[in-house]
Amino acid sequence: MLQIPFVCRIFHGEPLHTSPKNALGSTGSSDMRIERIEIRVTDLTIRLQRQRSTGAYDTGAPGALLGKPVLVKIYADGVVGYGQIRPLAPHHAMPDTYATMISMIKDVCGSRLIGRSVFDVESIHGLFDRLAPANYMARAAIDAALYDAMGKAVHQPVYNLIGGLAQPRIPLEWSISMAADHKQMIADAERAVKEFGIKVLCMKAGHPKGWREDARNFRAIREAVGADIAFGIDPNTGWTVAETLQALHALQDHRIDYLEQPVKRYDLKGMAAIRRASAGVPLMADEACGSIQDAHALIAAEAADVLCIKLYKHGGITPARKIAALAEAANLKINCGGLAVLSQLEAAAGAHFYASRPAEHVMPAGEFIFGLGVIGPDPIVPETDFVVKDGHVTPPSGPGLGIVVDERALDAHTLLKEIVQ
Numbered sequence: 001m002l003q004i005p006f007v008c009r010i011f012h013g014e015p016l017h018t019s020p021k022n023a024l025g026s027t028g029s030s031d032m033r034i035e036r037i038e039i040r041v042t043d044l045t046i047r048l049q050r051q052r053s054t055g056a057y058d059t060g061a062p063g064a065l066l067g068k069p070v071l072v073k074i075y076a077d078g079v080v081g082y083g084q085i086r087p088l089a090p091h092h093a094m095p096d097t098y099a100t101m102i103s104m105i106k107d108v109c110g111s112r113l114i115g116r117s118v119f120d121v122e123s124i125h126g127l128f129d130r131l132a133p134a135n136y137m138a139r140a141a142i143d144a145a146l147y148d149a150m151g152k153a154v155h156q157p158v159y160n161l162i163g164g165l166a167q168p169r170i171p172l173e174w175s176i177s178m179a180a181d182h183k184q185m186i187a188d189a190e191r192a193v194k195e196f197g198i199k200v201l202c203m204k205a206g207h208p209k210g211w212r213e214d215a216r217n218f219r220a221i222r223e224a225v226g227a228d229i230a231f232g233i234d235p236n237t238g239w240t241v242a243e244t245l246q247a248l249h250a251l252q253d254h255r256i257d258y259l260e261q262p263v264k265r266y267d268l269k270g271m272a273a274i275r276r277a278s279a280g281v282p283l284m285a286d287e288a289c290g291s292i293q294d295a296h297a298l299i300a301a302e303a304a305d306v307l308c309i310k311l312y313k314h315g316g317i318t319p320a321r322k323i324a325a326l327a328e329a330a331n332l333k334i335n336c337g338g339l340a341v342l343s344q345l346e347a348a349a350g351a352h353f354y355a356s357r358p359a360e361h362v363m364p365a366g367e368f369i370f371g372l373g374v375i376g377p378d379p380i381v382p383e384t385d386f387v388v389k390d391g392h393v394t395p396p397s398g399p400g401l402g403i404v405v406d407e408r409a410l411d412a413h414t415l416l417k418e419i420v421q
Contacts, residue, residue: 006252008018016291031077032118032153032165037110038073041065041098042084043413044342046376050177053206053238054092057177059341061086065415069343070101071380074145076118081149082365082405083141084345085312092237093265093287094313096137104138110420111179117148121318128315135156136315138153143316144349144401150328153399158349160400163356167412169392172236172372173200173365175234175339178207182217186224193225196374197391200230200365204267206238211247215273222254234260237287245277252279258364261286283365284308284335294322301328306363309353310338312346317353324357333363340371344381344403351386366393380410 043062046213050057060067069086087096105314108131116124121143151158159165179185185203203221205214214233222231232304233256239247244262258281261272265287275283285304289295290313300302307327309320327334336354340347350368371378373387381403386396396402 022321032079032149034113034116035074035117036075036419037105037113038075039069039102039105039110039420040069040071040073040410040414041102041416042380042410043415045379046067046342048341048375050204050368052178052204053236054121055090057088059086059377063415064157068098068344069341070098070141071345071410072105072141072145074118074142074149076149076153079118079149079152079259081118081145081147081152081400082345082403083144083146083148083349084343085137085141085144085315086136086343086346088312093290094137098315099414100135100139101141102416104132104135105142106418108132109138109142114421118128118146118153121146125315127207127319137312139315140312141316143313143318146344147317147349147352148345148400151402155366155399157397157399158317158352158397159195159355161351162353165355165395166358167355167362170351171200171365171389171392172196172198172369173202173367174198174369175367176201176203176221176225177206178217182220185217186221187275189221189225193229195390196369198369199228199391199392200232202226202232202234202367203257204236205233205247206235211235211239212250215247215250217255218256220223220230227255230255230257230260232256232260232284234286235262237261237264239263241267241273244274248274248278248281256281258282258284258306265290267305268297268301271298272301273372282306282333286310286337289323290314292319292322292326295326295358299326299332304332306333306335308335308337310336311353312338313350320353324361328361333361335363335367337367340368342376342378343371344378344386345401345405347399348386348396348403351393352401355395369393375395379413380405382406382409 048059071084074081088094131199147158207213239262282305284306286308289307347368354366
């Protein structure tokens with residue numbers, strides 16, 4: 001007698017019924033083909049200005065295009081997937097601007113996505129590999145919108161599509177900008193700890209006055225917040241190998257909990273030398289870890305203990321998962337960075353990725369706190385419960401990314417709009 005096996009659709013471990021209505025939402029379609037892509041540059045009502053070793057970090061004046069986030073909407077069989085990324089240029093490692101992101105989606109890749117299924121993430125990333133291999137931010141916005149659409153189609157939060165809810169509560173990290181007056185840096189650290197319950201801080205370094213000024217700032221903040229706070233330091237490539245070793249020695253009695261990308265991103269030998277001499281201080285690669293191939297090279301060079309994953313830096317959740325797998329195979333940890341300034345969508349994508357990774361594989365905390373209301377509300381998501389609570393955040397549990405965009409607010413804050421269909 002012929003035995004007919006039970007067949008079900010499997011999405012990363014989640015069995016789902018095969019009928020179109022149950023498996024792919026109420027649309028009645030089993031294909032979820034992309035019909036239209038909308039690209040918008042959205043305004044920010046608050047201007048964030050910070051200082052790092054490589055120059056200013058600036059979201060720009062309200063109304064200006066440079067520094068503003070790019071939002072992508074993907075329409076497929078009655079479902080709309082959203083993704084948003086804020087380009088950082090002028091920047092020392094990420095070249096994308098709003099204009100390059102729009103061009104790569106509208107003029108190069110967008111028309112080739114029409115008619116593809118939102119579930120075809122690997123082939124879509126292959127398309128970007130062939131046509132726009134270094135435009136990671138444009139790719140990341142598309143990737144986030146695809147996952148949002150997939151989750152909405154199957155009525156599941158994104159974390160259930162990429163491994164499940166390994167971490168229901170995500171610890172958060174606060175990034176302290178450099179400042180001319182160290183008292184301002186101390187006040188920023190104390191606000192994070194006292195107002196939001198943050199237990200992990202990271203201080204920007206690479207001061208124009210040299211590493212000794214960085215050491216003074218670190219000591220002052222450590223003394224202000226105490227030993228119970230995990231405290232890292234990030235020169236953003238602003239030190240040399242010799243300066244790094246001197247700073248580590250000078251701060252050995254003040255406990256650096258981790259050191260992030262002290263030297264130039266291409267200096268893997270320098271990173272490896274620092275790691276060997278760091279006396280147990282975990283060394284994190286950020287600017288050096290862009291592509292999947294970069295991650296492989298860092299592992300081969302034994303140049304890091306932690307790989308810093310930022311979805312915008314790699315092209316989204318899809319390549320980020322591959323980098324995480326490489327790190328796990330090499331017994332390295334990962335970090336989930338990226339400030340997600342005033343963007344609930346960008347913060348949610350980071351939170352879903354973070355939540356899907358077991359706690360023992362991740363350190364020290366999620367950096368996407370600036371999208372969770374601590375510097376003001378997201379202008380296109382004015383109503384939300386995706387906020388900081390006692391130094392942690394719970395990933396949204398709704399379908400897709402779980403973020404509800406206010407369409408009227410989106411229209412009101414749109415500076416530029418393009419459509420591909």
